[in-house]
Amino acid sequence: MAAEVECGKARLRCAFFVSHKHRLCKMIPSAGCRYCGEHAACEPDTTVGQQRKRIPCPLDPKHSVYAxxxxxxxKKCNSRERPLPVYYMKNINTEESDDEEDSDNNDTLPLHTEEVAGLIAKIERFSEGHCFVEFGAGRGHLAHWVQRALPANKRAHFLLIDRSTARFKVDGKHKQGAGEFERLKIDIQHLDLRKVPKICHEGFPVVGIGKHLCGSxxxxxxxxxxxxxxNLTNHVQSDSGIEVPRAEDQDTWTAGVGSQVLRSESQDWSRKGSSVAGLVIALCCHHRCRxxxxxxxxxxxxxxxxxxxFSRLCRLSSWATCGWGRGRNGTEGHDPVGETTCPFESQLDLDVNTRVALGQQCKRMLDAGRVDFLRKRGFEATLKVYTDPTVSLENILLTALPRKVYC
Known part of the structure; x- marks a missing residue:
């Protein structure tokens, strides 16, 4: 009986053979047809096959359409060009450089429960009234667990940033929850946070979070x-609620930019006191930096x-995970490319432990530049180990808080 049911199901499937998948199409055709709507043109004995021709969509050749x-x-294709959002500003988070560079960026990595627990332990100090911005959100698991870790009576806002659409997102689990979730489909390279409505109109303090933001x-x-x-180094709240700079910067601010900020509606984020309350980012894949x-x-x-x-350091940084494949003893390995990236490795006659130590030193050198960047902009930035290397070899966390200002 079960075999007959399975046979009946097979007959309901489209008869088109998908060569690159080595199986029949799984779509269900209309009554009396052997092929689904996508492959109806393959049925020459029908009116559809004779009179209506299907062609690849010019916007996305992965699907077809009647000519x-x-x-x-x-006009309704999901791949059509859409108006750019107000918070899009091309290359706002990068800078022009005349130097040559030959490395690439960005990768996606799985999320591990032990790593999330380590991250949340660092994030718990932030509570009600903050806007958590998860960069490279993917399915949004980090924001999901941060929201679950917050006390039930605390309300927070979550902004999930990713340049692509992910399947099986967890955002839907929070439609009726205490946290407000919003997803923006945009490359971080082009994101202008000042123009995101939740930030510029409501003025929530921003906490940046990310679990393995690769490379650039x-x-x-x-x-x-x-x-x-x-951030709170250069800006404090006055009695009127308007954000003003430190006392030593008061004259410059009053004579220049400050007067424009108070008059400009487009800078509403400054009036409402939006500021960076901190950031917690797990680092990885330094060989993909540019x-x-x-x-x-x-x-x-x-x-x-x-x-x-810089390029040499990036290439050598991959040694920190060389010899550790994905899944070895349950350890998460991150794109181990040491041997293929460094053809001169055999000439150095270095054992695995030495290569790993050198790779880790290269990573910390690259991270030191990031710490220096944040400190020059008024943050107390540090690097911390947040999980055991048996869980992830990329177990370094970059944290930063604004320096305290006493007025």
Whole structure:
């Protein structure tokens, strides 16, 4: 009986053979047809196959459309060009560079429960009234567990940033919860936080979070937070609720930018006191950093280092995970490319432990430039170990809080 049911199901499936998947199409055709709507043109004995021709969509060739309905389809195709959001500003979180660079960025990594627990332990100090911005959110698991960790009577806001659409997102679990979740589909490289409605209109203090922001994505996030929004070092709340700078900067502020801020409606985020309350970002994949986007160029140049030195450090940083594949003893390995990236490795005659130690030193050198970048912008930044290396070899956390201001 079960075999007959399975046979009946098979007959209901489209008869088109998908060659690259080595199986039949799983779509269900209309009554009396052997092919689904996508493959109806393959049925020459029907009126559809003879009179209506299907062509690849010019916006996305992964799907097809009837040629006589093309114009109608283009108006509603999910791949059509859409108006850019107000918070889009091209390359706002990167800078032009005349130096050559040859590395690439960005990767996605799985989320591990033990790592999330370590991150949440650092984030719990922030509570009600904050807006948590998760960079590289993916399915949003980090924001999900942060919300679950907050006390039930505390209300927070969550802004999930990702440049692509992820399946099986957890945002829907919070539609009726205490936290407000909003997702923005945009590359961090082009994100202007000052123009995001939840921040510019409501003025929530911002907490940046991220669980493995690979390569240049971390640098984009740091610029987005440290260079766009003020922090408590340079801004304090006056009795009237308007944010003003420290006393030593008062004259400059009053004569210049400050007067414009108070008059400008477009700078409403400054009137409402939006500021960066802190950031907690787990670092990884330093070999995917790019000199053009790196925030620690001043730190390197002050030590006589340049683009080529940076590139070498990025390549050698992969040694920190070389010899550790994904899944070895349950350990999360992050894109181990040590041997393929460094062809001269065999000539150095270094054992695995030495390569790992050198790779970790290269990573910390790159992270030191990021710490220096944040400290020059009024933050107390530190690097911390947040989980055991048996859980993840990329177990370093970058945290930063605004320096306290006493008035």
């Amino acid at each position: 006589d309905a093309l114009q109608k389809h283009l 994505a971390t640098d984009f996030a740091l610029r987005c937070l440290a260079e766009q929004l003020p 000199w053009r986007d790196y925030v620690g160029k001043e730190f390197f140049r002050a030590r006589g280092l340049g683009c080529k030195d």
